Every structure is written in C-alpha cells, then in structure tokens.
Amino acid sequence: MPNHVEEEKIKLLLEAAIFAPSAVNGQPWFFTVVQNVEILNKMNQEIKNIILQSSDENLKNFASKEDFNVFHNAPMAIIVSGKENSQSAQVDCAAATQNILLAAKSLGLASCWIGFVGILFSSSKAQDYIKLLKIPEGFKPLWAIALGYTENYPKTAPERNWSVVEWIK
Numbered sequence: 001m002p003n004h005v006e007e008e009k010i011k012l013l014l015e016a017a018i019f020a021p022s023a024v025n026g027q028p029w030f031f032t033v034v035q036n037v038e039i040l041n042k043m044n045q046e047i048k049n050i051i052l053q054s055s056d057e058n059l060k061n062f063a064s065k066e067d068f069n070v071f072h073n074a075p076m077a078i079i080v081s082g083k084e085n086s087q088s089a090q091v092d093c094a095a096a097t098q099n100i101l102l103a104a105k106s107l108g109l110a111s112c113w114i115g116f117v118g119i120l121f122s123s124s125k126a127q128d129y130i131k132l133l134k135i136p137e138g139f140k141p142l143w144a145i146a147l148g149y150t151e152n153y154p155k156t157a158p159e160r161n162w163s164v165v166e167w168i169k
Contacts, residue, residue: 003075003148003149004035004075004076004148005035005075005076005109005147005148005149009107009109010033010076010147012103012107013078013100013103013104013107013109013147014031014033014078014100016099016100016102016103017029017031017078017080017096017097017099017100018096019099020092020095020096020098020099021092021095022088022092022096023087023088023091023092026083026086026088026092027092028082028083028086028088028089028092028093029080029081029082029083029089029092029093029096030080030081030082030083030135030136030139031078031079031080031081031096032078032079032081032133032134032135032141033076033078034076034077034078034079034133034144035075035076037075039132039133040071040074040076040077043070043071043117043120043129044068044069044070044071046120046123046129047063047070047116047117047119047120048063048068048070050119050120050123051063051116051119052064070114070116070117071114071144071146072112072146072148073148074110074112074146074147074148075147075148076146076147076148077114077144077145077146077147078100078144078145078147079117079133079135079141079143079144080093080096080097080141080142080143080144080145081093081135081136081139081140081141081142082139082140082142083139084138084139084140085138089140089142090142093142097113097143097145100145101113101145104145104147108149109147109148109149110147110148110149110150111145111146111147112146113143113144113145114143114144114145114146115143117141117143117144118141118142118143121141121142126141129141
C-alpha cells in the first residue's frame, strides 16, 4: 500500500467536491490540499497546545494522550474553507465534504472529517496558518479531511440506528 495518495485520486476527490450541490449554484468553497507532513504535524501540535490550555477536561484528556494526532497520522489533508459573505457556505461546504468522503471510500482511501482544525483557525495563530496555507482573502477555514491508506480502516460501516426513520404511506 502506498504511503501517499496518488494525484489522480486527489483530482477525483476534488472533482467530486466541486460538483456538490450549492445554494443558487454559489459554490462558496475553497480547497487546500496539504501534502506536507511537516505542516500537518505543526498544525497538530498547535491544536494540541490550544486544547491543553482549555478548560474542557474531556478535550484535555483526549489531547494529552501520547499518540494524539488530530490528522490520525494521515499523509495528507484537505482544508475546506467557505466564502465569508455566503449565507450557505457551511451547508454547501458540508455537501462538498460529504462528496469527498464518499469518493474516498470508493477509491479505497481512508478518510476522516476533522472538526478540530476549527480550534486552530479560531485562535490567535489563525492568520499565520491562513497565510501559510495560501487560503484566499474572504474565505474562512472550516474543517479538514484527513486522507490516506490504512490496513485498519473498517471494511464495513459501524452499526446504525434505524429507529430514526418513520414511514408514512
């Protein structure tokens, strides 16, 4: 198994994202493909430091584990940013993210939606990372998607709660 994600697969993931539905076809998203593991590790450490300084004991316990890695040691991540002046950016970017996750599964990739990056982009270091990641002005980083290959990725989905459905005929 390769330890990196092939460029052809990344392009397919981005195509799936870009073809997501969006309100009035606004497409209020921007995708930053981060394949630099040093940057991912730096972001992980920054997020860990912020969490360890928080007052949330559950988060602190989680982040204090020696193997804590917000990106699950993936070789790459895609940062999803939304247009700041768009009312539907979060919903539209969520649809694009879902498309990436589904496409990743179909391509044999492990993926994880990472909300923790929001902690970094809401911190005093946000502008440093926005500049480092070349996120255009007018876009706010929302979350990330960690991507890679792993032997441990579940072959089937976890058990689901079907009691959340009501049929009216």
